[in-house]
Amino acid sequence: MRSFTAVVNPSAGGPGSGSAAAALLLRLTRLLRDAGAPVDVEYSRGLEHAAELARTASGAGRVVLAVGGDGMAGCVGGALVGTDAVLGIVPAGRGNDFARQLGLPSDAEALARMLLDGEPRPVDALEANGVPVLGSVYAGVDALANHYANESRLLRGAASYYVGGVRAAMTWRPVHYRVTIDGTPREIEGFTVVAANSGYYGFGRHVAPQARVDDGLLDVVILKRAPRLLFFQMMRELADGSHVRRPQVEVLRGREVLIEQVAPDARPPLYGADGELPGRLPVKARVLPGALRILLPTGDTPDER
Template sequence: MRQFTAVVNPTAGGSTGAALLRIARLLREAGAELETEYSRSLAHAQELALAAGAQGRVVLAVGGDGIAGGIGGALSGTGTVLGLVPAGRGNDFARALGLPADPADLARVLLDHEPRTVDTIEVESAVHPRTVVLGSVYAGVDALANQHANNARLLRGAASYYLGGLRAVTTWRPASFRVTVDGQEHAHRGYSVVAANSAYYGSGRAIAPAARLDDGVLDVVMIREAPRHLFFALMNELKTGAHINRPEVQILRGREIRIEADRAVPYGADGEVEATLPVTARVRPGDLAVLC
C-alpha cells in the first residue's frame, strides 16, 4: 500500500480543503497512510516534497497548476512519484493527464495505477537561472493575461483567465520576437509565443492541441500580428483548438526553444514564473513519474 504526503497550497484559487478532505478519507479507508503538510510558499512546498520523496513516499500536490508545476519541477529527475489533487483555478496539467474529476475515481488512480513518465521543461533566464516546470512557457500577451488573472480577487477559473485575456489584448502592442528552435531562427511579429509540453493552459484552453506529455519535444505556437477583433475571435477558438487552422498561427516543434524580443516582453510558466525575455526552454524527456 502506498504512503502519501499531501503538500497543500492553502491559497490556491479553488477549494483545496474540501478536495483534500474527500481524497484523504478515501485513501485512508483503503488502508493507505497519508500525511498532510501545508506550504507557506512555493519554495517551502518544494522543500516539503523533496523531503517526502527522499523517504520513498508518493507526493500529492494539492492545489492548482502553480503548486503542481512547482512540486513537479522540483521532483523532476529524482524518481519520486507525483500525484495530483486538482483544486485550483486552472488545473491544466491534471486535464492533460486525463485525471478524473470524481473523487472516488481519482482515489483509485492514486491507489492502484502504475506511474507514467512524462516530460518536463527546464527554463533558463537571467532572473531564473534554472527552473523546471510542467505545462508551458509563454511570452507576450499570454503572460500579461496570466498576471491579470492572478490579480483577480473576485473571479475564479476560466472567467478570471478570459477577462485577464481581454484586458491584456486591449493594451497590447505587437512585439518583434526572435524565436530559435533547435538552432534555427524564426522572425515573428505579433502577440505571443508559447512553448508547450501540455496541450492546455489558461483553464482549459487548448493552445497546442497536438502537444503530448511524453513525446520528447515542445510544440511552439506563435500568433502573428492581426486586428484586435480577429484576436478576440481566436481567443474563443482556443476552447476547441480550432485556432491552429488560422493563417495567423504558426506551429513548430523542437527540443530547445529560445525566445527574445525587441522590448521588455513578459513571460510566464505554469502560472507562477513572472519575468521578462529572453528565456530558453528545454525539454527533459521522461523526467517525472506521475500517477494518471
C-alpha cells in the same frame, strides 16, 4: 501499500473556493486512510517551501501529492524532476490544465482509486531558464493576461482568465520576437509565443492541440500580428484548438526554444510558466524527456483522454 504526503496550496482555487478544495482534500485523505494508506498533510507557505516539502517526502520514499492548481503541480513536480520519486496530482486549483492534459479525475473517489492502484508513468517536463516546470512556457500577451487573472479578487475560474485576456489584449502592442528553435532563428512580429509540453493553458484553452507529454518535443505556437478584432476571435477559438487553422498562427516543434525580444525599445515582455510569472524575456525552454513519474489510472498512457 503506498504512503502519501500531500503538499497543499492553502489558497488553491482562488478567492471563495477554499472550502471546495478543502472538502476534496478531506474526502480524499479519508478514503486513502480507510484503505490502509498512511497520509500526511503539509501546508506550504509558498512555492519554495512546497518544493522543499516535496523533496523531503520523496526522500522518505513517499508518493508526493501536489494539491492545488498548475502552479503547485509545476512547483512540486519540478522539484522531483530527474529523480525516482512518484508524483500524484490532485487538481484543486483554478486552471488544472496539466491534469486536464493527462485526463486525471477530479472527484475524490476516482482520485483515490488512481492513487492507490494507478501506475507511475514517465512524462516529459521542461526547463524555463533552468527551472523545471511541467506544462508550458509562454511570452507576451498571455503572460500579462495570466497576471491579471491571478490578481483578480472578484472572479474565479474561466471568467477570471477571460476578463484578464480581454484586459491584456486591449492595451497590448505586437512585439518583435526572435524565436530560435534547435539553433534555427526566425523573427516575427506577433502577440505571443508558447513553448508547450502540455496542450492546455489558461483554464482549458487548447493552445497546442497536437502537443503530447511523452514525445520528447515542445510544440511552439506563434500568434502573429493580426487586427485586434481577429485576435479576439482567435482567443475564442482557443477553446477548441481551431485557432491553429488560421494563417496568422504557426505551429513548429523542437527540443529547445529561445524566445527573445528584438531591439527592445521598452521594458521586455513578461513570460510565464505553469500559471506563474517567473520574469521577463529572454527565456530558454528545453524539453526533459521522461523526466518525471506521475500516477495515472491503470491502463492509461500519458495524454489518453
